[in-house]
Amino acid sequence: MAFETYEIRGAYDEMFSAPGTPRAECIALANRLAGLEGDRLVQRQQAAELAMLNLGITFNVYGHEAGTEKIFPFDIIPRVVPAHEWAVLERGLKQRIEALNLFVADIYAEQRILRDGIVPRELVETSSGYLPQCHGLHPPKGVWIHVNGTDLVRGAEGQFFVLEDNLRCPSGVSYVLENRAVMKRTFPQVFAHMNVRPVSDYPGRLLETLQAMCTTRPDPTVVLLTPGTYNSAYFEHSFLAQQMGIELVEGRDLVVADGYVKMRTTHGLERVDVIYRRIDDAFLDPTVFRPDSMLGVAGLIEVYREGRVALANAPGTGVADDKVIYAFVPEIVRYYLDEEIIIPNVPTYLCWKPDDLKYVLDNLHLLVVKAADQSGGYGMLVGPHATENERQAFAAKLRAQPRGYIAQPTLQLSTVPTLVDGHLDGRHVDLRPYILYGDSIHVTPGGLTRVALKKGSLVVNSSQGGGSKDTWVLAGGPSQPE
Secondary structure: OOOOOOOOOOOOEOOEEEOOEEOHHHHHHHHHHHOOOOOHHHHHHHHHHHHHHHHOOEEEOOOOOOOOEEEOOEEEEEEEEOHHHHHHHHHHHHHHHHHHHHHHHHHOOOOHHHHOOOOOHHHHHOOOOOOHHHOOOOOHHHOOOOEEEEEEEEOOOOOEEEEEEEOOOOOOHHHHHHHHHHHHHHOHHHHHHOOEOOOOOHHHHHHHHHHOOOOOOOOOOEEEEOOOOOOOOHHHHHHHHHHHOOEEEOHHHEEEEOOEEEEEEOOEEEEOOEEEEOOOHHHOOOOOOOOOOOOOOOOHHHHHHOOOOEEEOOOOHHHHOOHHHHOOHHHHHHHHHOOOOOOOEOOOEEOOOHHHHHHHHHOOOOEEEEEOOOOOOOOEEEHHHOOHHHHHHHHHHHHHOHHHEEEEEOOOOOEEEEEEOOEEEEEEEEEEOEEEEOOOEEEOOOOEEEEEOOOOOOOOOHHHOEEEEEEEEEOOOOOOOO
16 A cells, blocks of 8 residues: 555655544545555656656756756655645735835835835845846836746645745746646546646746736737756746747847847847846846846847836846845835735844854754855755764855855755655655736746655755655635646
8 A cells, every 4th residue: 555654754744644644635635546556656657757758848957967958857646735725825925926026126216125224225235136237127017026936835833934035037837837737647537536726827827927018019029038958947948938839039039120129030030029038137138237148138128128128027136036135025025015924934044143143153053054146955055964064164154255145944844745766755845836927916826846855855956856746736616627
């Protein structure tokens, strides 16, 4: 039987409330899995992996010894989120993106929040994501953050926390869509029985969000700008462009002519109205940011400033990606919305504060320390799993550049049953829902559940050996077909 040897090891297990006792929302799934004898579960995992291979679902790992491209690890045991829990998360995610959008808009305009001392000016102006060149920009309809991926974790008591915000080029949604396609073939009956909310409308909603950014033409031309085939998320770029029915372009395919951004085609130059850019701010325009960039388009920002092209996300949003700024989001929500935050942050120590720095240095063996401007599991120390030499080396970095780091308690992330070496074992997970902000705010029901495939590991990033699961958000009403 599938769960004969399954153990709950202290963390909040999302399928079982106690050994052998599935949570109410997971009963149908647990019963189905328990009924799979022998190697049938392994066979379904292998079939799912073959489907992933045939679909070409890959990502690139820079410097990986096996080459640039890897099949994205996938586990067929889904993560289940009941309707009542998702309703709270949805409200909290909408609240967060609304407040952060107001914050970014304010930072590049009146800077009221800085003048009022809610967020220290020095922290904003020393953030690597802060771009003075963006002062005075006016994105269409006042929306700076059109696509957001907010990372959530669940602690030992089952409460969700926001771990970080991804406001520039959040990746991973293609895996959400492809994971779902594979899972519907893997467990068709239980999927239909459990009334799982659909995610297949994401490309259409993303296209609607992008089209809504154009205020000058009723039928705008939208393109997706990619750095190229060697980017770690190139599969996603090509997948989303194909799903939306728009052109996938590189910087060399675009040119500024006659005051507009235009795309080179076999029929000559064609005007572009909206660019869903998947390259970092610094590479967008060599005349404004990095002069050595070969990825962007010379003159792009001037055309953007004049309102003749729209960019998603707007340049400069990375200031709110900064993990030091993250610590102020509850105050940001309170300042702009006059509300208390719905999904709390993880408690955070700011190393630029002398008292916090002293505490962090004294307790490195207990804390997770992160670089303020990095992601993907890089620039991070997991204190309880680090060696003494690693902790001492990190302590030197903190003393040398305290502004560049935060620290947080080592959360015992929730676990979900995962197929490992032919049997089910609990593995830690996080969740990245995707939020679209156009004429209204839409939260895709579910998101990318990332799983730490190594036993005991808390690092879920694919670049650090993690994988993914399908996320089943249950509907409260009639079934909604995909």
